[in-house]
Amino acid sequence: MLHISWQAPKKIIVFTNGQYQDILSEVREQKGVSVKVITSQKEFSTAASHDLQDSFNKLNLALAATGVEIKVEKNTVAEEPIHIVHVSNSERGRVIATLRHAIEVGENSQATIVEHFVGRGEHASFTNSVVESKLGEHGILNHYKLGTDGEADLRIDNTICHQQGNSVFNTVNLNFGGRVVRNNLNILLDGEYCEANLDGLYLPVDGGLVDNHTVVDHRLPNSVSNELYKGIMDENATGVFNGKVFVRPDAQKTNAFQSNKNILLSFY
Numbered sequence: 001m002l003h004i005s006w007q008a009p010k011k012i013i014v015f016t017n018g019q020y021q022d023i024l025s026e027v028r029e030q031k032g033v034s035v036k037v038i039t040s041q042k043e044f045s046t047a048a049s050h051d052l053q054d055s056f057n058k059l060n061l062a063l064a065a066t067g068v069e070i071k072v073e074k075n076t077v078a079e080e081p082i083h084i085v086h087v088s089n090s091e092r093g094r095v096i097a098t099l100r101h102a103i104e105v106g107e108n109s110q111a112t113i114v115e116h117f118v119g120r121g122e123h124a125s126f127t128n129s130v131v132e133s134k135l136g137e138h139g140i141l142n143h144y145k146l147g148t149d150g151e152a153d154l155r156i157d158n159t160i161c162h163q164q165g166n167s168v169f170n171t172v173n174l175n176f177g178g179r180v181v182r183n184n185l186n187i188l189l190d191g192e193y194c195e196a197n198l199d200g201l202y203l204p205v206d207g208g209l210v211d212n213h214t215v216v217d218h219r220l221p222n223s224v225s226n227e228l229y230k231g232i233m234d235e236n237a238t239g240v241f242n243g244k245v246f247v248r249p250d251a252q253k254t255n256a257f258q259s260n261k262n263i264l265l266s267f268y
Contacts, residue, residue, distance in 0.1 A: 012083040012253045013037060018066055018097030018200040032113065033111075036069040037220075038100075054184060056156045064100035065123040070113070074106040074136070081112040084268065088153055090121030097125070103133035103141065105167075110140040117157075119150025127155040135167035137191065143171045149178030151205050158184045165191030165220075173200040174241030175210045189223045189251075200229040204237035218251040227258040234265040 005086055013035070014024040020037050027035045029112060030172050041064065072078055119125065121178055141161070149155055161169050175181050181204075187196045202210040216225045231239035241260040 016087045032073040034071040063098040067100040072109045078111040088125040089124045090123035105139040106134035112142040119153040124152045147175040162163045175202040194223040196225040198227045206235035209238045214243045221252045224255040231262040
């Protein structure tokens with residue numbers, strides 16, 4: 001007989017309809033790793049990015065009142081992944097949630113962040129979420145996003161990452177639901193010998209749309225980026241991948257790879 005054991009994450013932060021749930025959350029302290037839950041707009045760092053020309057990012061800056069600030073100090077490895085769970089509960093009616101998270105990984109440091117979007121309820125919900133991360137030199141950030149949104153849910157998600165020299169950013173984006181899901185990824189490689197790996201898998205529901213937009217900006221020489229997105233579409237589902245790679249004049253010896261593969265299970 002096969003026995004499967006499961007242990008709850010040691011670092012888990014839960015939001016329901018944009019509100020922090022203290023009773024469901026648990027963050028065990030680790031030296032060099034700071035996890036701060038934001039419950040008021042006044043607590044947000046003034047270092048938020050204003051240069052991203054996206055209307056939903058600007059709306060998020062104006063309205064966000066909850067989120068998480070994660071800081072990993074220099075020469076520190078976060079021992080456990082940090083889980084951020086977003087629950088949209090629309091059983092009693094339509095809901096809206098606006099969250100903003102900030103992640104800072106210091107020089108020679110490493111962290112893993114897991115985000116999970118969960119939808120329940122038959123009414124529509126709208127989530128506008130932003131994650132802004134900064135990587136110091138030789139820093140490593142693994143960022144996983146899992147979307148199991150409800151069939152009536154709308155979600156706009158902006159991921160912004162600013163990399164310094166010799167840093168590595170790995171992101172995996174999985175989407176298995178939602179009426180409309182828009183994933184915007186903006187990666188800035190602002191140092192030499194940076195590496196960015198972007199992977200995605202999307203399976204929209206019947207009549208649903210998953211829209212992936214990626215921008216990878218190589219600004220300095222000797223960096224590499226890899227993008228691999230795959231989609232599976234059935235019934236009346238729609239999947240979009242729109243990827244852009246910028247190689248600036250000073251970014252000599254850049255290697256940038258991009259691939260998008262899709263399967264249509266039915267067509268009319």
